[in-house]
Amino acid sequence: MESVFGLVGNGFVIVAADTSAVHSILVHKSNEDKIMVLDSHKLVAASGEPGDRVQFTEYIQKNVSLYQFRNGIPLTTAAAANYTRGELATALRKNPYSVNILLAGYDKETGPSLYYIDYIATLHKVEKGAFGYGSYFSLAMMDRHYHSGMTEQEAIDLIDKCILEIRSRLVVAPPNFVIKIVDKNGAREVAWRESIKDGASFPSA
Structure with missing residues (x-):
């Protein structure tokens, strides 16, 4: 019952993911960080087979680090997204990966961007995106409340609305979520949203 989602705001991208590692009916852990820091200004939020x-x-x-080491400059977010898509496409014809990715980044020239890459190597630049069973509810909430140029606090509030909706609607909802953001200052963790009583409000980030 994975939930990975994110959106582009005014000068930043924010992504959130559940932290449950499950197999069949078993929960192995509930503090798995599914949002990897790709480099100083990029994040990769992934869902799929663990x-x-x-x-x-x-x-x-x-490989992104190797490119920067060899060439002295980092890949742009668009270049990293296209490289990731190319690797998925190559594997698709050999031994495919069951993984879906939201790649978020900030570039000095182009600003924030978010890329949707699924397991069959589909690539789209999006303003908002989601994967997993939680996407049914998070996309609905973002369709209703998202607007371009959101402030950081507005985006965090919307992420919280999505998490509350997932917890109240999904039959087996993940208890904990991690939220990370990338902007001109780099990629960083914003907060964890741990299990709380129904109806309680989230603490401010």
Whole structure:
């Protein structure tokens, strides 16, 4: 019952993901961070089979670092997204990865951007996106409340609305979420949203 979603605001991108590691009917852990810091100004939020998710995101992270090491400059967010899409497309014809990705980044020239990349190597630049069973509810909330140029606090409030909706609607809702943001100052963690009583409000970030 994974939930990964994100949106582009005014000068930043914010992404959130559940922290549950599950297999069949078993919950192995509830503090799994599914949002990887790709480099100083990029984040990768991933959902899918746990092994594929960890292996593929680490593979992308190391190769992005290798490119910067060899060339002295980092990949842009668009270049990293296209590289990720190319690796998924290559694997699709050999041994495909069951992993879906939201790649968020900030570039000095173009500002914030968010890319939707699914397991069959579909790539789209989006303003908002989501994967997993929680996407049914988070996309509905974002369709209703999202607008371009959102402030950071407005975006965090909308993320909280999405989390509350997932917890109240999804039959087996993940208890904990992690929220991260990337802007001109770099990629960083904003907050964890841990299990709370129904009807209680989230603490401010």
